[in-house]
Amino acid sequence: MATINSCFFNNGRLKRKKIEDDRSSRVSSTLHSPQEESAHEPVSQSNKPTKLRIICRTQNSKPAIFQKGARVEVRTDDEGYHGARYAATVIGSAGEDKVLVQYDTLTTDDQKQQLVEKVHDSTIRPIPSISVREHRFNMLEEVDAWYHDGWWLGVVNKVLDKFKYAVYFWTTNEEIEFHHLNLRSHQEFINEKWVSSFSRPKVAENARLKKMKLQTAGNTLMVDYLSGLNVEIAYGTGRYLSTWYPAVILRPVSNQMYLVSYRTLKSNDGPELVEEELDVLSIRPAPPIIQRAQQFKPNDAVDAWDVNGWRIGQIRTAMDFKYEVYFWATDSVVEFQHAYLRPHQDFIHGAWLGGYDE
Known part of the structure; x- marks a missing residue:
């Protein structure tokens, strides 16, 4: 497995939420x-x-998934491990909303024994059903990649020769090369059923919510871009900037124009990624990576990963690391899981503003 861009991962202890013993x-x-x-x-x-x-x-009355001996996958939202899942075995109860698990691939700091931790029920799901993928993965397909002893959620960015793929991870804005055997089709456990690829059901429409005009730095000029620089491309209709799409600078075309290649948008007539010449005002650098370990709160400004880009929205409700996010550009409310959100940031006059305070 070769690394296309170095991936930034912190070597911290995993934190977990817990499950209910009722x-x-x-x-x-x-x-x-x-x-x-x-x-x-x-x-x-x-x-x-x-x-x-x-x-x-x-x-x-506890579900079988929380019983001693159950095989599970545990999700973490710690910084550097955002959305990764690790195989484990339930070894006992740990009080209200908690169970004790022993990991298959994670060890203690001295690496002498398997790591045992208390975890919350919202971070646990059964081991996914095994499906053998005999044919190749497709461009822009969501996959789980085996990396750093766990499964990391990403999207196929390039289909390479010899059954290899370049997988893009939106939580770290990195692209890493994987062999076919180190990928699996992404599945979500929804209503006690396995659903291939993540489904984001539309929860509600609320026309009464007041539209909010996004404050952007329309006059900020980006200069001295280098070829290969990771950037994001603005998209919006009317007076609303609605989405940022990840891309990479290929080369300058003129003083104010650059040729970019989108990371997650495919051309209509083939598997190639879209290339486009854009004015500098539509481009910003890729924002610094801020991974929110804590649950978002109502009214927090967020970006939600949806349809191959970051949609700008606001948390409406929050419960058990699931959220209803309001999008003022479409006046709609959609449900997302924690791993699909990031704190919203704006690039104004050469500085990043926003994010969140601990």
Whole structure:
């Protein structure tokens, strides 16, 4: 596996969220009442006292995925590991909303034993169903790549010879080469079913939400671009800038024009990536990578990875690292998982503004 661009990953300890240990008791009771002797004779009470028998059965209501011995994948959103998943085995309960897992490929700091951690239920899913991919992956197809002892979500950026691919990771703005055998089709576990490629269902339309005009640096000029520089290309309709698409500078065309190659947009007549000459005002450098380990909050400004680009929006609701994001450009609300979001940043007068404060 050859590296096209060096990938930035921090060597930190993984943090996890936890799962719920919920037990319920079912109580059934049998009450022995006096019998009536006859409609014409007085009712006689038995000398024996009334007996109340209570049968208690403790039932474990936790799904099988959280039971001891279950094979799972654990997601992390730590900086440098954003959205990666690691195989593990559940080895016990760890209290409310938590279980204890032992990782297959992660070890302790001294590398003498397998890493054991408490994790939250929102970070756990079953091991995906195994599907053998006999034919080649396609351009712009979402895949999981085996990298640094875990599965990393990316998109096929180039289909190369000898069953190799260049995979683009939007969380790090990097492109890395992988062999076919080190990739798998991306699947999401939605409503207890495996769905190939991530499905972002439309949650709601809310025309009453006030439109927000994005403040952009329209007069900021970008100069001295170098060939091979990672950039993002602005797209929008009307008065709204709606999306940033990742691209790379190929070469300057004139003083204010550059030829760029999009990383995730394919031409209509073939598998080649789109190349386009653009004015400098439509281009900005790729923003610094900010990976949000904490859950986003309502009203946070975010970019959501959707349809091969970063759509600009705002968190409407947040729960268990899933969000409803409002897009003012289309006046719509769409649901996203945490790994598909990044803090929104603006490039104004040569400086990055935004992100988030810890």
